[in-house]
Amino acid sequence: MNTNTNPPSGTRDFLANDIRKRRQVTKVIQEVYESFGFEPLETPAFENLSTLLGKYGEEGDQLLFRIMLRGEKLQEAVAQNVGRDVPAERLYADLALKYDLTVPLARVMARYAGQLPKFYKRYQIQPVWRADRPAKGRFREFMQCDVDVCGSTALTVETEVIAAVCTVLERLQFSDFSVALNHREVLRGLIEAAGIAAELEGTALVAVDKWDKIGKEGVAAELVNRGITATSATKLLDLLEVASATSDNAARLAMLRENLKRPSALKGLDDLQTILQLSAAMGTSQRLALSPNLARGLSYYTGAIFEVVVPGVSGSLGGGGRYDGLVGMFAGREIPACGFSLGLERILLLLEERGYFAESSNGLDILFTNFGDTIADTLALATRARKLGLSCDVYCESAGLKPQFNYAAGRGARFVAFFGEREKSEGKLRLKDQSTGAETSVAVDEIETALPRVVVKR
């Protein structure tokens, strides 16, 4: 007999109350994304290993959960490796659990090119797996929640994706969030304006990305550590900060424009201006905060970048941006794309802290008690109540009142129903409201009309 009955390290079992909360949130996300015209997509839990390898850098490759070859194929691979000692993870695996939802999207874009709409607007809410060291709030199996538009470079795309995410967060009663907005070409322009060589641009971005965590002084030290002169580091930080001197996006835009020369950086500024204008039409511009020091670590972004910020909450509830070079990787042509990924696990944690899930009931409307002799009648009554849309359980076994009431309480039943010999002879179902203790009777002949008035559907 096994003794370890925990779920595997970094994974979780979800019992009824967890699932209800998770479903409540994903339902909001689904509804909002569908109202914005996004289509759902689901891909398999695992991909061919070759599809995933090399897409997430060396570190990412090491975090893949690889699935072993099976049967003869494994035996052959082992036999071929005798005396050769090729690392086992290269030779003995052919599949791996998916690591994110972007590479599968890229595969889908290539595979179904002919049948997808010209602009493929898809959302995908599925688990992904990473063999990370588990920690508080960090799991090895967790939900990702992505929304992307593939196939257009138009700035309506950025605007709509941002508006969709804002609508989700507002529907989830986040009143205090903002969306930090920047542009990779603007950042590159500022890095150039600071006198940093082009080949140090990537490493500079990594340092700037840590601003939230280590502050301005920390970034300065990190820039110098990464081979950038102290003069350039100071200049860059001043440039990044000058635009933060005002909270007015138009003023920030104007300050940035003064310091930028590169046409691509000025084009980036124009893009941001357009996104802000279109967002004003959609009622989301007051959520947007132009943030020159927002870098977003991933190297694949090519245009606008964004990140959800909640005051007092460290880290982000989600982020995204334009990444025109990635989604076409399997299609063999560049497919422009822009998307937003929400951190569902963090959102759930925060909603829990904020008391969003007030209703703790597990949804059971009536527990029907069981007194043995009248059980057939009781089952018939439960059947009629279920047809009225009520969630009803019947106590499995004939028993005394105490265990039945205990069970009803444990299941969070709103009403307990009695139909023993006495009630049967009177032709009445007796009901006890568990929150008030009040008792009511409903004539058996009138269940269909009277019961919904007593046990009001939630």
Next chain:
Amino acid sequence: MNTNTNPPSGTRDFLANDIRKRRQVTKVIQEVYESFGFEPLETPAFENLSTLLGKYGEEGDQLLFRIMLRGEKLQEAVAQNVGRDVPAERLYADLALKYDLTVPLARVMARYAGQLPKFYKRYQIQPVWRADRPAKGRFREFMQCDVDVCGSTALTVETEVIAAVCTVLERLQFSDFSVALNHREVLRGLIEAAGIAAELEGTALVAVDKWDKIGKEGVAAELVNRGITATSATKLLDLLEVASATSDNAARLAMLRENLKRPSALKGLDDLQTILQLSAAMGTSQRLALSPNLARGLSYYTGAIFEVVVPGVSGSLGGGGRYDGLVGMFAGREIPACGFSLGLERILLLLEERGYFAESSNGLDILFTNFGDTIADTLALATRARKLGLSCDVYCESAGLKPQFNYAAGRGARFVAFFGEREKSEGKLRLKDQSTGAETSVAVDEIETALPRVVVKR
């Protein structure tokens, strides 16, 4: 660049239309199971390998997708195995994708014993993975859909589980199904009555289980092949068939009672009689067909067994029964249990064939066209329409009418909306009904009241 963009062998990508159908069906199943008082459960995609090994027989073990050790642990295992040649699948894996939903349920029953209700009624709709040879309708990643009651031997459990499944199938508009019903102890009694030795009982059951596929003559030959005398084989088949001479369950019960002597078999008959009586109270007894030749291959059943039968459809849409010895395997005590598993993939296939999914629209209510100059106004109008609960897409780019109409058709949009300079100057949104071709205008000031009358929510 990878060239193979198919999903891995035996798995599928689900695009929007697939997902809508799958969601439509799982929603019915969820609603019905919740109305019967079942709680949802979800467990991780993978379990510790030791949790799964040895639970499905040798054949099952070989069908597990094993996940390789990672990093140093893998290196250590490889180093330790030099010159020892322990099979790689034993040494190099620590996790495996779940093979079914029953073993995870057993683990959950042990892990959360203190916090689960006395009778744990749970449903679970999740994918499982089996490294089977893929074939038409057989996948390596497929949904299982289980409903089980743990903790009671009462026959209300069998009755409720059967009624829940019948309600699901009726809600899915299956009018022609029946549920074959038998009892393991009745079968054992018949095998004994045929003069077959107790040690051949298991192998006899395997042969009887093939009745549907190979017919009576086939089973006879198989019984003899399995070491049962021709006399006993003939007697058993006659016993199994005599009770099929009538379609009346009560008459079948009476015939069986004449041929059975073992107390446990007679108790099994009593159980079946009670299930039929209680099912009559729930309105499901007319679906039940007492079927003495129903065996259900799995050896773990201990009481009543059932299987959904649809005329003209080979194989079953689902099955189940009582299995009192299994769910307690990790808890170290016997936990009685009874459940029903629906074959979601088969159900979907059959519903598709039967035209259940009449509505093929992908749910897009309005495509807003894009004429460049008025795009900010168009986005504002789309935002207002979305707030009315309508699913709206805005064509990403400024373009001529033709590509926009093509896109609208490809997305299955019900209406195409126009807001160019002319409409703007008139203060009217123009709408074209894609099914009738009819055009309507709605004053911009009256969107909130007038639009829902034109584009009626589905």
